[in-house]
Amino acid sequence: MNSNHIAEQQTVENASPQTAAPDVVDELTLEQALLQQALPVNVLKNLLDKLETSVQTGALVNACQQAETQLPQAPVIKRLYFVFNALKLKGIQAAQVRWTRFDQRRLPAMLFTHSGWILVEHAKENKLLVTNEAGESEHCTHEQLETGIVLWLRVAKKSEQSSIFSLKGNIAARLVFSKMFKNRRWLIDIIVATVIINVLAVSTAIFAMQVYDRVVPTLAYATLTTLVMGMFIVVVLDWFLKTIRARTLDSVSCAVDKAVSQQVFDHVMHLQLDERPRSLGTLAAQVSGLDSVRQFFSSGVVFALVDLPFALFFIGMIALIGGHIGWVYLMLLPIALTLGWMTQRRLRRLLKQQMMRSNERQGLLVDAIKGAESIRANNATWRFSAQWQEITQTISSYNIRQKAISNFATVSTGSLSTAAYISAIVVGVGQIEAGNLTMGALIACSILGGRVIAPVAQSVQYFSQWQNVAQALEMVNQVLLLNTERRVDQNLLLPDELPKKISLDGIMFSYPESPIRQLNINKLTFTAGDRVVLLGAIGSGKSTLLKVLAGLYKPAEGRIKLGQADLWEIEPNIVADQVSYLPQSVHLFKGTLRSNLALSGAVSDSHLLQVSEQLGIDKIAADDSLGMELAISEGGEGLSGGQRQLVGLGRTFLAQPKIWLLDEPTATLDNESEQKVLQALLDNVKTDDILIISTHRPALAAKMANRVIVMQHGEIINDGKPEDVLSKIMSNVTKNKATVSSRDAPTLRTPKGFVAANVNQGDNHVI
Structure with missing residues (x-):
């Protein structure tokens, strides 16, 4: 590479002023100066630290001195590899690129300018932070470094731990869940908070039972005051835990959305252009499918999934307080879950067809907007309008059928809830007559029964919503399955010679x-x-x-x-x-x-x-x-x-x-x-x-x-x-x-x- 640049410099020097731009001359002069420069130990150490590569300063100094002694006229890349071999650093590659053609997302990197070596990294407000060999730092703009030569180091990525989910066949779903559960501390916090919230919910039923069984018959206001003060503490604690739980989930869903959407966007930007979908509207709709995924996970589905097992806990509490009343709600649970399972099966094919037609409409809209001049010039507005109307009518029919299925599930679950309440009252009256149950215990069972019905009803709704999410993930997965310009695991070459x-x-x-x-x-x-x-x-x-x-x-x-x-x-x-x-x-x-x-x-x-x-x-x-x-x-x-x-x-x-x-x-x-x-x-x-x-x-x-x-x-x-x-x-x-x-x-x-x-x-x- 260096011999090419030297020859190129000689050609430029002999050429007329019209054929040699000043920037080119500066660049070639900089290339020649780079051959005479020693490796910057402090800048290199700083860069390796930024790249999380541990190396002792003394060992780095010795390795750089050996490189200068044994390879005095070698290009800087070869001297660097000599240093890496001496320090037994594996998985590091180096490349030399002009700053004007460097992908600045790859910072930090070393940069050689007329003033010497500096370390360049990102700073706030679209500025760059540069640090020289003496450790002095200052901010600068991108234009100020235009004539520099970048020495970029690429460190092999460390393998990440596998996710707790293994979703074969759907890269998008695996990507979402891997990002969501990369740090599982938030899930533990939510589970702990949910356990406490559900345990505190029992206090409401106990409060009602004590009031009806002890306070009302004797008008014991002192007992009532004590119970009310205890419930006030419970309500405050319940509000605090629910607020913290919601904020935790919102922050996690936002972080996951940011990471996943960025990864999907980068994937789209690096797709093989010849394999990219021909319809830009369809491609845009596929990528935007992540929005419905984010909304689903941030809408409280995690709470519902965590609350669902507590339905069995509340059924156990009902059985403990009301005896045979617990059997009423235990029989309701499998019926409601079966209803939700049947609903999502009916929605699966319907939502897939609806999403395909929605993608077609998105593609038609993009084409019509981009080609509005041609459409009007050829008097073809009526044809595109007819296509839009036909697709919209199809989507509307699918939407009506989807709403009908979802409403059927919701109404049926509500009816089951009412039937369970009535059945519990009937069974409770018989237990009161037999002397096995008090009025307060019956009311307490009714309150706890609502805690059984609520998560079951929500689960049925989430079963329906999950079909939307599943189709969205499938759409995004189709994009992620497309080949990129380079494989993710490919060990790419970094040649340091200009191509002849x-x-x-x-x-x-x-x-x-x-x-x-x-x-x-x-x-x-x-x-x-x-x-x-x-x-x-x-x-x-x-x-x-x-x-x-x-x-x-x-x-x-x-x-x-x-x-x-x-x-x-x-x-x-x-x-x-x-x-x-x-x-x-x-x-x-x-x-x-x-x-x-x-x-x-x-x-x-x-x-x-x-x-x-x-x-x-x-x-x-x-x-x-x-x-x-x-x-x-x-x-x-x-x-x-x-x-x-x-x-x-x-x-x-x-x-x-x-x-x-x-x-x-x-x-x-x-x-x-x-x-x-x-x-x-x-x-x-x-x-x-x-x-x-x-x-x-x-x-x-x-x-x-x-x-x-x-x-x-x-x-x-x-x-x-x-x-x-x-x-x-x-x-x-x-x-x-x-x-x-x-x-x-x-x-x-x-x-x-x-x-x-x-x-x-x-x-x-x-x-």
Whole structure:
């Protein structure tokens, strides 16, 4: 890597001022300075402590001194690995990345600047905390570190203890429960509080029994006063325990929701783009299914589940006080539980169908909003309205049936409760007549009977609600089952050399569930200094090839090698540092013009303004009084297609990649803007960079390419120098013109269907 940078520095020094940006020169100078720097012992020790890796200071000092003695001219990465081996530290990997391309979520990390080594970590208010070798700390912004070089250490994660739940087949459910019961102290606290609350509930029945049996017959007000004071203490304690219990559950559910939703969101962000669901509305609905899960667990279901076993406790108390009355409630319990079980079975299939239709409606809504212009322009509002009405009617019918089943369960449980109360009174009267029960004992049994009915009735309702949660977890599980760009347990490579080439070997790619083979490439290699233009008809595979090279799509067969390593075995942060991709359709996000240019946030204002001037983006800012703070809405509404494409190009230029992948970079630009972009490419693409442009305009090849590749049906049919390939194109044009009548000549087309160019004059001809 270092020899490449030195050669690159020499090239830049000999180049004209137009081809070497000041930031690039500073970066290369910094690379050379890094070779002469000793390992920062204090900063390294501080970083290892932050990463929870224990190491003795004396041993670290000795290891660093040995590394400097035995490897004086070695790159910093190799010296670091020497230190790790000397200290017998396992599971630590190191990578060197430019700050401008570093994923700042991976902090803390060491950073080398012109002032030396510092430790960078997150601070409050979107600031960074930097600590130098002397231990002095200060806050700074992301832009202040733009020219730095990051030395990032990755420590192998420690295996976590398995959850008390083992839910096979549903990753989402296992994820929720593992986060919920990762720290089980809260569950113990709730169980203890619930036990005390239920024990205290018995005091109400005893109070009523004592009042009716002793106070009322004798009018013993002193006894009544004592009982009331005792009950006041019980009520206060009961309120305190219930409040603490509710707050504990709320805090746990919020923490679980935060952790799980973040993990699911990160999973979605790292999905293989070619395997992602085609309907964005469906995908959004699947991810939002976590909301119903959180509401379910925060609604008191834990209390109900803990209270349910106490139904048997209260039945035992009723039997102790009222004798045969206990049999009445004991018979009620299995009937109510059976009712709840039957209810959830009936709801299972119904709720699944309802949720599927809800996802369809969500997808229709997203499509209709995004394509509102096309819908109105083609007078298709009525068709989308009819689809919406049909789906809504289906959902409403499912909802009515669901409500009917739930209401049946609720009403039936209430009727069972009333029947149990009446039966208890009847049995109690017989016991009073036999002299086995007092009036106060009968009233006490009635009060305790309510404590039996309440958790049973709630359980029936929760059985119904659980079906909603089960379907939501199944939806989220479908997302979590999708493959990510890298496996979670994959031991990724962190190469420390800049790639000199990118190659494809035996590549075959098809979209999921599609029989069409989008790419079929035996061998293809791009080396440093290549300026390649991809030509071909619409659907020939040019855009797919660029996405595969960028690591956005994963081929079903074959290998893509970035340098010497497989692209899919390299840490994504390293790939993003070296490869930048401009999509054919640029998407802008809600924010400002500046925030859309600097998506990573680590771009200096001077660099941003320089790129904006080169590409003509400064004219967009000049047209509004807000300048670079011009408000951008979702999708970039308010900007023309050409303006959005310039912003996308600006992102690529600010990234300063080693490999440039541009898909139709000038398709929506006028002639003046196109010339600016081409000149900016000549000024910013370094000598040993790789530039690959997909286009329908061979005129670009005549201006800047040293290699032209023609694609057809996902295969390469021609690969060579521009003059050779373009001459073949022109010869095909001549042959076709000779065989077609003059009246058809203006719309002459070849089977290949791409635009041909007059190499000498630069005129475009559609052929």
